[in-house]
Amino acid sequence: MNDSRRVASMAWLAFAATALTATGQEADTEPAEEDDSTIEEVVVTGFRSSLMSSIQSKRSADSIVEVITAEDIGGLPDFSIADSLSRVAGITTTRSGGQASDIQIRGLGDEFVFATMKGREQVSPHLRRTIEFNQYPSELINRVTINKTPKASLIEGGVAGTVDLDVVNPLDNRQDRKIATSLRRTFNDRAGEVYGADEGGYRLTLSWQEKLFEDTVGLSLGYSRLSQPSATVQYHGDTPGRARDVYPATEAEIYVPQTIQFYQIGGLEVRDAYLGSLQLQPVDALTIQADVFYTEFSTDTTRDGISLQGSASYAIANPRLVEGNYAVGGLFYDSTNIFVVSGDTSDDDDVLSSGLNIEYSAGRFSIALDASLSSASGYQADGYHYANVYRRCTEEDPVCTRTGYTRNNGQVHWQSDGLRLPNVAFGVPMDDFSTLRMTQYGKYPRLSEDEVSAVKFDVEFDLANPVFPVVRFGARQSQRDYAYGRQVFQYGPGSGYVHDVDMPITEATGDVVCWGGDYSHFPCFISFDAEAILRQAVEQNLVLQCDPQAVYNCDEDQLGPDGRPLPRSIETIARWGLNNRSAWSVRQRGDVGEDVLAYYLEADIETEVMGRTLSGNIGVRVVDSEQSSVAIYDVFGDPALNAAPICDGDGRCRDNFAYVAFTEQYQDVFPSLNLTYMLSEDVYLRFGAAKVMSRPPINRLSSDQPVDGGGGNFIDESTASEGYVTFNFSNTNSTSLRPFEAEQVQLSFERYFRHTRLIAIAGYHKAITSFI
DSSP states (O other), X not given: OOHHHHHHHHHHHHHHHHHHHHHTTSOOOOXXXXXXXXXXXXXOOSHHHHHHHHHHHHHXXXXXXXXXXXXXXXXXXXXXXXXXXXXXTTEEEEEETTEEEEEEETTBOGGGEEEEETTEEOOOSSSSSSOOGGGSOGGGOOEEEEESSOOTTSOSOOSSEEEEEEOOOGGGOSSSEEEEEEEEEEEOTTGGGSTTOOSXXXXXXXXXXXXXXXXXXXXXXXXXXXXXXXXXXXEEEOOEEEOSEEESOOSSOOEEESEEEEEEEEEEEEEEEEEEEEEEEEETTEEEEXXXXXXXXXXXXXXXXXXXXXXXXXXXXEEEEETTTEEEEEEEESSOOEEEEEEXXXXXXXXXXXXXXXXXXXXXXXXXXXXXXXXXXXXXXXXXXXXXXXXXXXTTOSOOOTTSEEXXXXXXXXXXXXTEEEEEEESSOSSOTTTEEEEEEEEOOEEEEEEEEEEEEEEEEEOOOSSOOXXXXXXXXXXXXXXXXXXXXXXXXXXXXXXXXXXXXXXXXXXXXXOOGGGTXXXXXXXXXXXXXXXXXXXXXXXBSSOTTOGGGSOGGGBOTTSSBOBOOOOOBOOOOGGGTTTHHHHSOEEEEEEEEEEEEEEEEEEEETTEEEEEEEEEEEEEEEEEEEEEEEOTTOGGGTOOOEEOTTSOEESSEEEEEEEEEEEEXXXXXXXXXXXXXXXXXXXXXXEEEEOOOGGGGSOOOOTTSSSSOSBOHHHHTTTXXXXXXXXXXXXXXXXXXXXXXXXXXXXXETTTEEEEEEEEEEEEEEXX
């Protein structure tokens, strides 16, 4: 840690504290006289009241914010909080499979957006810091605040902004009991065009809120279920590559798409979310609240279609060219590689957010203690299974499989049509059970676990000062643990086992699938059940550890007592594989730790300038970070470099690797200033200036991948025997990555009209001071 930076930051804090203490010694202002007249309270509810509440929250904020309240969210037909956020000025969403998930604020990507729930850091099930907002049903969220300018009291982490999700505080309700239910039906007209997708879906919500024992105990329970079809039709043409051969011959280099794919992605998405909140207020000065939010999101989807891979290695005849040498059509022939693809893109995620908060106030002093835990786990099946068209071998065929077949891919005619879908025709049918056979089964799951635990305290003093009426300070300690792993099972050419054979596809294990809508001119194909076909291969004793026709090449532990090859496990696990072919599944792992200590000082501003009210806050946040990771590196079996046996899920070990630990420490200081100047009762001018940061994606802090993608050495062999190591870091991953930092200023003009309308014009500038 840089000691000079620590001394400088502490000196800044000491100076600020001294200044605020000195100004805080002025006399209190005298209270206004009480009005004994009776005032009748009129309570407005519904969407109009929520709109009024949102505008009032924005108006009274001490920084530039946007606010959505519960009535706003509940009144909109949104599947998740991401849909609700997309209605806010300056926020856009990214949709995947029709589902809004990630958000961008003012054009900055989702990795620059930081999210909290009740001010507590949240984690994601998918290898990054950005949470997936589709995990959070809009019906169970009470309030959303988008902080476009930071404050010292906010957790650091959002260059674009910070989004805080809030759940209900039951004692804040006007009614003693509040019960709400809703059932909504959904319809997806595209689902009828996609294999494996149903058109209908539904959303169910139940919630109960109760105040007990003379408003000293509040209880809130909620449940939300979403079941909806997932239906997407996709065409993809990959980046161009140089064609191997062109007819008629030309001296110019002709470029063609390296991959042409069209898929139907269909299935079912189910989300179950649970909410519980217990609030205790035995006396006015003490409030205790415990909150739990849990959500499960499962996506059971398949990706079925046709893929033309490695197009640049084919020969192409009569290409149609644009800009001289880019092909937009032609006839592919010779060594074509056409696959029917049956993919498993299922995804199972769960997120838990829990916390305990204790607040105590005594006169002009208050203190809040908060402990929280957020955890997430994710499983992505990532299965891709391939089938090819075959024909019976003849004596003239140079290559013939053990089953007596050879591939018969034929020719492909392809013609692009501008921004419209292309025309594609195959020389062989893709929907004939007698010729289509499964060539390869491959499943490559991705597993992740992420957890952050934190404790913090906030102390607030009412100084009764005419310039700095309130000062607050606090600290937060957090510990984050992230783990990532890969698994694999392969049957077929990719496995390295030459004795794996192609398997037939029958009407019992496949369905003919055609296209609808704009894609109806694409050729039909067979969607096949790869899991069932693999089970048939196991039952037929075809999934073996070594070649039954070359037993003399088998290792002793690969043979049974009868001298025949043993079956190999079809479980998806991390394994070294034959000749280390699957070693990447053992080595592509991430174990990251992140310890953060942050402390801040912040003061409210309330004064007059030129007869107008000037309010806001000023503060500074100091953050000490320590990042660590553990990776597997090739040390050539050198004991001096801690080489040790490392075993895979099959129990097979390699002794040329070692676990290597990395650590990085640094400190950052983040000052902030927010000012609001009232030009008139309904016209506000806001200004914000701050230094901000966004940490690297959590998976990028693990040194798990070499430059060559997994096959090479991490260590300079020439230095290994000398007792020290030169590491060749990945160009994407490193424990030494520092945050993305920026200095920003923002200006906002706001004109309010009564309680339900406003016009806001804002401008901002962000100067990037460090890159990841």
